[in-house]
Amino acid sequence: xxxxAAVQFHRELDDLFERRTSWLRKVxxxxxxxxPKVFNRKRRRTGIDRLKRLSTExxxxxxxxxxxxxxxxxxxRWQNKGWSxxxxxxxxxxxxxxxxxxxxxxxxxxxxxxxxxxGRTVKGKGRPQSHFTKFWFSGISRIDIYSTSQASQTPKLExxxxxxxxxxxNGQKASMPKWAxxxxxxxxxxxxxxxxxxxxxxx
Ligand SMILES: [Zn+2]
Numbered sequence: 001x002x003x004x005a006a007v008q009f010h011r012e013l014d015d016l017f018e019r020r021t022s023w024l025r026k027v028x029x030x031x032x033x034x035x036p037k038v039f040n041r042k043r044r045r046t047g048i049d050r051l052k053r054l055s056t057e058x059x060x061x062x063x064x065x066x067x068x069x070x071x072x073x074x075x076x077r078w079q080n081k082g083w084s085x086x087x088x089x090x091x092x093x094x095x096x097x098x099x100x101x102x103x104x105x106x107x108x109x110x111x112x113x114x115x116x117x118x119g120r121t122v123k124g125k126g127r128p129q130s131h132f133t134k135f136w137f138s139g140i141s142r143i144d145i146y147s148t149s150q151a152s153q154t155p156k157l158e159x160x161x162x163x164x165x166x167x168x169x170n171g172q173k174a175s176m177p178k179w180a181x182x183x184x185x186x187x188x189x190x191x192x193x194x195x196x197x198x199x200x201x202x203x
Contacts, residue, residue, distance in 0.1 A: 005054045005057035005058050006054075006058050008054050009051060009054040009055060009058060012047060012050050012051055012054065013051060015037075015047070016039075016043075016044075016047040016048075016051070016200060017199075017200075018037060019037040019038065019039035019043060019047075020039050020199075020200050022036040022037050022039065023036070023039075023203075041202065044200055044202065047200070048193070048196045048197065048200065051192075051196055052189070052192065052193060052196070055189070055192050056163065056189070059163065059185050059188060059189070060163045060164055060166070060185075061164075063184070063185060063188070064160050064163040064164040064185050065164055067160050067184050067185065068157065068160040068161060068164055071148055071153055071156060071157045071160065072146045072147070072148065072157065073102075073146075073147045073148055073149050074102070074146070074147045075144060075145070075146050075147075076099055076100060076144070076145045076147075077142060077143070077144050077145070078092055078095050078096075078142060078143045078144075078145070079141070079142045080140065080141050080142060085137070085138055088140075089129070089132050092128075092129070092132075092143065093129065096127070096128070096129070100145060102121070102145070102147035103121070103122075103123050103124045103151075104121065104122055104123065104147060104148050104149070104150065104151045104153070104154045105120070105121050105145050105146060105147040105148065105154070106118060106119065106120045106121070106145070106146050106148075106154060106157050106158045106161055107119055107120075107121070107128040107143055107144065107145045107146075108143065108144045108145075108146075108161060108165060108167070109128070109131065109136075109137075109140045109143055109167075110140065110141055110142045110143070110144065111136070111139045111140055111141060112141050114168065115165035115166065115167040115168070116136055116139070116140060116167055116168050116169055117131060117134075117136070117167050117168070117169040117170060118158060118161050118162055118165065118167045118170055118174075119131065119158070120154050120155060120157075120158040120174070121154070122151050122154050122155070123151050128143060128145070134169075136168075136169060146161070151179075152179055152180055152181050153180075153181055154180070155174050155175070155176050155177060155180035155181075155183075156176075156180060156181045156182065156183050156184075158174040159173050159174035159176065159183035159185070159186060160183060160184075160185060162174055163183075163185045173186055
């Protein structure tokens with residue numbers, strides 16, 4: 001998956017560069033045979049968007065995974081053993097009270113092999129139970145809880161988890177309060193976007 005995205009990234013980058021330079025090539029070499037490819041505002045935007053999406057895919061696998069592992073302190077897992085919605089909530093409440101001493105953690109709701117939702121608890125606020133009334137909760141088969149040592153690390157861990165697991169119910173990144181540590185993947189994304197805009201600036 002990641003390798004495939006990298007191949008596509010190179011291909012798209014080459015294509016966009018060819019478009020960006022086709023005027024220049026034609027001016028210098030009038031005998032050039034190839035038909036000039038279109039490079040305009042619209043093509044530039046779709047090209048950059050595609051490159052950004054592919055770079056996300058590439059970064060999510062290795063970089064986000066590594067940073068995620070470095071930020072996590074402990075992991076706990078709750079598994080649904082086939083209960084009804086009501087029993088599931090009761091069992092989780094009991095399990096949470098008994099096993100989760102962490103004040104700063106993130107939680108991942110899984111529907112079998114797909115992540116459904118990722119949220120955070122900071123200084124004990126925003127517990128996973130607050131999502132039990134959501135429509136997608138019925139299909140949840142397990143909940144993973146990862147703790148972090150400091151509150152400032154929690155939004156960063158949440159954002160890294162979103163890059164890595166691509167949950168269905170979240171946006172593309174976590175909300176980042178001012179006091180939070182920065183998400184390294186988002187930082188690289190910002191540099192990638194700036195670089196692409198520079199390289200493919202319009203004349
Ligand atoms: Zn991020």
